[in-house]
Amino acid sequence: MTIRYLEIFVEVCKYMNMSRAAQSLMISQSSVSQAVKALEKEYNVLLFERLNHNLYLTAAGEKMLYLATQVLKSIGRLSSAMHNAPVSLNIGSCNTVGASFLYPLLAEFKKRSPDIHISAEISNTQTLTEKILNSSLDLAIVPETVQQDSFEYLPFFDDDIVVICWPGHLLEGRTAALEEIAGEVFVGRENGSATDLLLKNVFAKNGLPLKINCVCNSAASVKLAVKNKMGIAFISRFLVKRELKEHKLGCINLCSKVFTRRFGIIYHKDKVLSKEFTRFTGFCRQLGRQGLETLLDDN
Numbered sequence: 001m002t003i004r005y006l007e008i009f010v011e012v013c014k015y016m017n018m019s020r021a022a023q024s025l026m027i028s029q030s031s032v033s034q035a036v037k038a039l040e041k042e043y044n045v046l047l048f049e050r051l052n053h054n055l056y057l058t059a060a061g062e063k064m065l066y067l068a069t070q071v072l073k074s075i076g077r078l079s080s081a082m083h084n085a086p087v088s089l090n091i092g093s094c095n096t097v098g099a100s101f102l103y104p105l106l107a108e109f110k111k112r113s114p115d116i117h118i119s120a121e122i123s124n125t126q127t128l129t130e131k132i133l134n135s136s137l138d139l140a141i142v143p144e145t146v147q148q149d150s151f152e153y154l155p156f157f158d159d160d161i162v163v164i165c166w167p168g169h170l171l172e173g174r175t176a177a178l179e180e181i182a183g184e185v186f187v188g189r190e191n192g193s194a195t196d197l198l199l200k201n202v203f204a205k206n207g208l209p210l211k212i213n214c215v216c217n218s219a220a221s222v223k224l225a226v227k228n229k230m231g232i233a234f235i236s237r238f239l240v241k242r243e244l245k246e247h248k249l250g251c252i253n254l255c256s257k258v259f260t261r262r263f264g265i266i267y268h269k270d271k272v273l274s275k276e277f278t279r280f281t282g283f284c285r286q287l288g289r290q291g292l293e294t295l296l297d298d299n
Contacts, residue, residue: 003075006068008035009047013065016055039064088117089276092131092140094194096159097263098122099219100238102141104295109283116276124217126192132268138277141284143194144262154265154281157289160237161198161261163252164244166229172250178206181252187225187233188212198261199234223249238292 011021012032022029040047047061057065093102099122106118121128121137128140133150141156163181165172171181182203189196203210213231216222219239226233226249243249265281267273287295 003072005035005039006072008032009039010065010068010072012036012048012055013057013061016057018055087115087276088119089274089280090119090121090136090138091280092121092123092128092137092142094125094128094140094142095122095217095219096143096195096236096239097141100236101292101295105284105287105292108287108295109280112283113276113279116279124190124192125194125197129266132266135268138271138274139265139267139281141263141265143198144264150269151266152269152271154267154285155262156264156284157292158260158262161195161234162237162240162244163232163254164223164226164235164240165232165250165252166227167247167250169232169250169252171232171252173253175253175255177255178202179208181232181254182208182210185211185213185231187222187231188215189222190215190217193217194261195234195236 008021008025008027008031011025012018015021015024018032018036019029022032025032036047043060043064045060045064046058047064049056049058091106098120102120102122106120110116110118121131123131125142128137128142129148129151131137132140143159144153144155171184186199188199200210214225216225219235222233222235223240223243225231232252240249240251244251265284267277271277
């Protein structure tokens, strides 16, 4: 059964005459007859009674006409909807990106590509990777620590992780070794957070203890906990740029750059890359770190 067969059948019902249906469709009468016979054979029913060179719908034919009409209407609505459907892109970002520059980034992109509808989701890295795998998201901006055979990775920008403390902390403004701050109590991030994973991996790799006093599920709550002296914390410099400038938070400088990380765009390796996808990723690569800094300064 094909859509064309249904169209031919409905046209025959309109005229109750195969010759007139053939003329209307601009096809041969034999093609019309063949389509009707094919439907009858497939469903093992008689669609028309042929009496005295006239056609009469059978009960099965009446049911076929009703259902075929509904199918063709649905296909018409589908065609109309798809031809007029907005071009869309589903973008995810980890909490660090979402709390710092995701919306300025998307606003700037929309200025250049107003025809593309953007939906954005902010979540922890683990959740985003799961949504990439099940096609809920087209792409996600996450730390480079995400490594799976199912993903392709496009570098985007480098990010510095800084150690923040409350103003007046004994180590504020000083340069300290990792071993020195290991004696401090930390404000941590939730499981599934790339920052949490990075922090634990670095301390474990250096054989140092990690004392976490409380766990927060957002950058805002981390900063609030530190301000209230619940502990010091590791956080993206992007997220505390304003607080450091206004001296609402302090910073402890590390001797080594063990907490520098790279962010990138991940997508499923089997994904068919649309022109919208290519425009957005090209825009991000062109923007780079310097462009992101400018966006933050403007906002």
